[in-house]
Structure formats: structure tokens, C-alpha cells
Amino acid sequence: xxxPGGYVDLSALFVNYNSWPYxxxxxxxxxxxxxxxxxxxxxxxxxVVVDNASRDxxxxxxxxxxxxxxxxxxxxxxxxxxxxxxxxxxxAYGHARGRRILVCNPDILFTPGAVTNLVSFLxxxxxxxxxxxxxxxxxxxxxxLPVHILPTVVDLVRTTLGTVxxxxxxxxxxxxxxxxxxxxxxxxxxxxxxxxxxxxxxPRDLIAxxxxxxxxxxxxxxxxxxxxxxxxxGRRIVRVGSASVVHLYDRSSNTxxxxxxxxxxxxxxxxxxxxxxxxxxxxxxxxxxFLNTAWARKRxxxxxARKVRSFEWDDGRPVLRLPRTCERFVVxxxxxxxxxxxAATFGQGDRWMPNxxxxxxLRESWMRVVDLSNETPVEIGTWKYTPVEAAx
Numbered sequence: 039x040x041x042p043g044g045y046v047d048l049s050a051l052f053v054n055y056n057s058w059p060y061x062x063x064x065x066x067x068x069x070x071x072x073x074x075x076x077x078x079x080x081x082x083x084x085x086v087v088v089d090n091a092s093r094d095x096x097x098x099x100x101x102x103x104x105x106x107x108x109x110x111x112x113x114x115x116x117x118x119x120x121x122x123x124x125x126x127x128x129x130a131y132g133h134a135r136g137r138r139i140l141v142c143n144p145d146i147l148f149t150p151g152a153v154t155n156l157v158s159f160l161x162x163x164x165x166x167x168x169x170x171x172x173x174x175x176x177x178x179x180x181x182x183l184p185v186h187i188l189p190t191v192v193d194l195v196r197t198t199l200g201t202v203x204x205x206x207x208x209x210x211x212x213x214x215x216x217x218x219x220x221x222x223x224x225x226x227x228x229x230x231x232x233x234x235x236x237x238x239x240x241p242r243d244l245i246a247x248x249x250x251x252x253x254x255x256x257x258x259x260x261x262x263x264x265x266x267x268x269x270x271x272g273r274r275i276v277r278v279g280s281a282s283v284v285h286l287y288d289r290s291s292n293t294x295x296x297x298x299x300x301x302x303x304x305x306x307x308x309x310x311x312x313x314x315x316x317x318x319x320x321x322x323x324x325x326x327x328f329l330n331t332a333w334a335r336k337r338x339x340x341x342x343a344r345k346v347r348s349f350e351w352d353d354g355r356p357v358l359r360l361p362r363t364c365e366r367f368v369v370x371x372x373x374x375x376x377x378x379x380x381a382a383t384f385g386q387g388d389r390w391m392p393n394x395x396x397x398x399x400l401r402e403s404w405m406r407v408v409d410l411s412n413e414t415p416v417e418i419g420t421w422k423y424t425p426v427e428a429a430x
Contacts, residue, residue: 047081048073049112049136053126054144055090058099059284065106073140073153081157084112086130090120094103111429113407122301123235124251139245147177147284155281157240166242167273170233171281176395179282181371181383182224185218188231188307189262191321193316197323197378202337204344208417211377214368215415222368224381225279233275235261236285239416244273257301259309261427266313287381313393327376342375346404346422356397358390358405358421365411367418375404377420384410400425 050068054061065085073081085107089095107114113133117126127141138157150173160169179414187193196213199206223230248267251260265275303326305375310318327333349356358369369390370380383390390407392400400423407418 044135046084046111046135048083048138048140048153049147050083050085050142050153050323051127051130051132052085052087052144053090053123053130054087054092055120055126056092056094057144058092058103059089059094059203062102062106064142064146064148065091065103065110066151067148069106069110069146071150071152071154073157075154078157084108085110086112086115086133088115088117088130089124090117090122091277099115101366106342116343117297120251122256122260124255125253127251127260128253131245139240139242140274140421141235141238141240143285145286146237147286149282149284150180152283153239155278157322159276159278159281160239160241160414163274163276163288165274166276167268168233168238168240168270168275170230170238170275170277171283172277172279173234173236173283173285175285175287175399176380176383176393177284178393178395179284180351180393181381182218182222183234183285183287184379184380185221186230186232186234187217189259191310191318194321194325197376198329200378201329201341201376204341207341207376209405211370212415212417214378214380215368218380219368219410219415221277223279223384226385228277228279230277231269231274232262232265233277240268241390244268244271247271254308255305257298259305263309263312274296320396341350344375346420349421349423352391355391358423360388360390360409360418361406362409362418363388364409367410368408368415370408371400371402372406372408373401377404377406380406397425403420409422 048352052061052064057135068085073083075081087103087107087337104114115129115133119128131139138160139155156169160166173183175183195207196210200210248271252263255263268275307322310322329338350359351357364386366384366386368382368384370377370382372380402425403423405421405423409416409418
């Protein structure tokens with residue numbers, strides 16, 4: 039049933055929680071780089087912002103968001119509870135008038151042509167049910183965010199073994215790197231098993247058919263669940279490398295880490311139970327229980343304490359110096375020592391120096407370097423980065 043005043047071409051939906059400054063940046067870059075048709079004419083679009091009872095807003099920030107929403111057209115909804123990302127998105131969708139639905143995190147930055155390229159690809163292929171951009175961690179588009187790995191019971195077992203065994207950890211890292219190298223840096227469209235929820239475009243008719251986000255996931259896994267339902271409906275998920283956005287990773291959850299982790303555990307249990315039945319429920323419970331045993335914690339500490347190299351310092355700047363010169367290498371960056379989820383940047387030569395933006399964002403990190411000079415990738419070693427004000 040058409041909305042009063044009719045549909046618009048696209049609705050961009052945002053769920054905000056303690057991220058007002060980043061939301062302002064996201065909306066500003068959307069205004070600067072709006073969706074356009076192939077002939078260059080700007081599409082009619084709107085934004086719907088749901089704030090999940092944030093605690094950190096100022097009157098000035100809220101006024102700036104209201105001004106941007108008024109400028110674009112749409113609504114700002116101040117929710118009275120933090121019911122989770124899925125519930126917030128469903129609330130936003132209930133107010134959306136777009137024929138296309140663009141789901142956005144509040145901590146993303148749009149680059150020129152990003153949304154336009156997503157729209158163009160979605161409109162050009164009716165077999166596609168979701169289209170996502172290439173996602174970077176920095177405005178210079180140097181650091182690729184992790185490639186998505188569909189959570190399965192087998193992958194759950196692999197990460198569990200990789201937590202307590204160096205051998206299995208190395209096997210997992212090699213497998214993850216091979217999969218990621220087939221995606222990082224590629225402009226051509228790539229079909230994927232799932233998408234990340236930071237930025238993704240859907241046709242409205244598909245959402246009306248299969249439903250939107252499952253609110254039983256309080257945080258995390260709601261995007262994986264929707265992706266599986268899209269594929270079950272016979273539609274494809276495609277990553278379009280020619281569309282790029284910046285995701286200022288982990289801004290909202292970092293404001294309340296303990297609560298985010300609690301919600302993650304609930305969502306993971308529900309995901310494995312929903313998609314893998316009793317086997318998934320039992321597997322998730324057994325892996326979680328095993329990793330909480332004294333023996334597993336002791337083994338995990340040994341894996342985490344793997345031999346790592348230290349950064350050198352050059353005029354107060356950190357330098358990752360390689361033992362040999364490489365025609366090409368990749369630096370995988372993780373915030374945990376098991377490197378199950380790693381971003382990446384590429385380089386050449388015998389050293390890598392993070393630029394100022396990357397350095398300002400890095401916290402304690404583990405960096406695995408892989409030599410790509412030959413056909414077979416070869417691991418060179420792992421480095422640990424600890425932020426300091428100046429060279430020690």
C-alpha cells in the first residue's frame with residue numbers, strides 16, 4: 039500500500055547508540071555524495087534515524103542531526119529503550135518510504151559514487167537480494183576491513199581449536215588469509231555467502247517478502263541471519279568493489295564493552311540454535327564451556343603469548359621492519375592475539391609504517407605479515423604493537 043505522498047527512490051536507515059559525532063559525519067558525507075541515477079540525476083532519498091536511548095548526546099549534536107535530517111528529508115526517532123540493533127532497524131524500516139533500503143551504521147563515511155554504484159548494480163540484476171560495498175577502516179582506503187566468514191559449526195570448532203593450539207591457530211590463519219586475498223582489493227563484483235551490517239542495500243520487495251531483521255538477536259548475528267534468509271529465498275549477495283565506504287570500526291560497542299559482549303553471547307547461541315538445530319546448540323554450548331575450563335584457559339594463554347617481534351622506532355614513528363625485502367606483502371591487523379578477525383593493508387619492500395591516521399586509531403594490536411612475492415603466500419612473522427606517546 040503506497041505511503042501518503044508516494045514512495046521515494048531510497049531510504050537510508052541508521053540506528054544510533056552513543057555515536058552522535060560519528061552519525062553527524064555519516065549524514066554529512068551522504069549529503070556530499072548522494073545517490074544518483076546512471077544519467078547523473080540525483081535520486082529522491084530520505085534518511086530515518088533511530089536513536090536507541092543514547093546517554094552521551096549534547097543539545098548541539100542533536101540539533102545538528104535534526105538539521106541534517108531536515109535537509110535530506112526523513113525522520114529522527116528518539117527511542118526510549120536500547121532494544122538492540124535489529125529492533126532499532128525494524129523501527130526505522132516501519133517509517134521508511136524507499137523502494138530501496140540502505141542499512142547503515144552511524145560510524146561510516148560515504149565516498150563519492152558509493153551509493154550510486156550500489157544502486158546501479160542492484161537495479162541491473164534481479165537475481166541480487168543484497169549488495170554491499172568494499173569497506174575500509176581509514177579515509178585513505180588503505181586498510182581493508184576483515185572479509186566475512188559465514189559462521190558454521192565447523193568454523194566454530196576450528197576457532198575453538200585455534201584458541202588452545204598453535205598448530206590449529208596457524209592452520210586457521212592460513213585458511214583465512216587465502217579466502218581474504220581473493221576479495222581484498224578487487225573491484226569486480228564478487229558473490230559472497232553473507233554481508234556485514236555496516237552498509238548494505240536491499241530491494242524493498244524482497245524485505246516485504248522475507249521480513250527484515252530478527253529481533254531475537256540483541257546485538258550481532260542479525261545481519262548473518264538476514265543474509266542466510268536472502269540466499270534461502272534464491273537471491274544472491276554481491277560485494278561491489280567499485281563502491282567504497284569507510285567504517286570507523288567498533289565505535290558504538292566500545293562505549294559499553296561488557297554489555298556488548300553479553301549480547302554477543304546471547305545472539306551467538308540463538309544463531310547456532312536457529313540454523314543448526316540441536317547440533318548447533320550443543321556445539322556452541324560445549325565449545326563455550328570447554329574454553330572456560332582451567333586447562334583451556336591455560337592453553338589459550340600460551341597461544342596468546344606466542345613469540346612476537348617488536349616494532350622499531352624512527353624519529354618517534356613506529357616501524358615494522360621485515361627480515362627480507364618483498365615484492366609485495368600483506369600486513370594483517372587484529373585486536374586479539376589469535377587473529378581470527380583481521381583487517382589488512384598491503385605494502386612492498388622491507389618495512390611498513392602506519393600512516394598518522396592508522397596510528398591514531400590503533401590500540402594494542404597483533405600484526406601478521408605474509409609475503410606475497412610468489413604464487414604461494416609465506417608467513418614472515420607476527421609483530422605486536424603497543425601504543426606509546428613516543429619512541430621508548
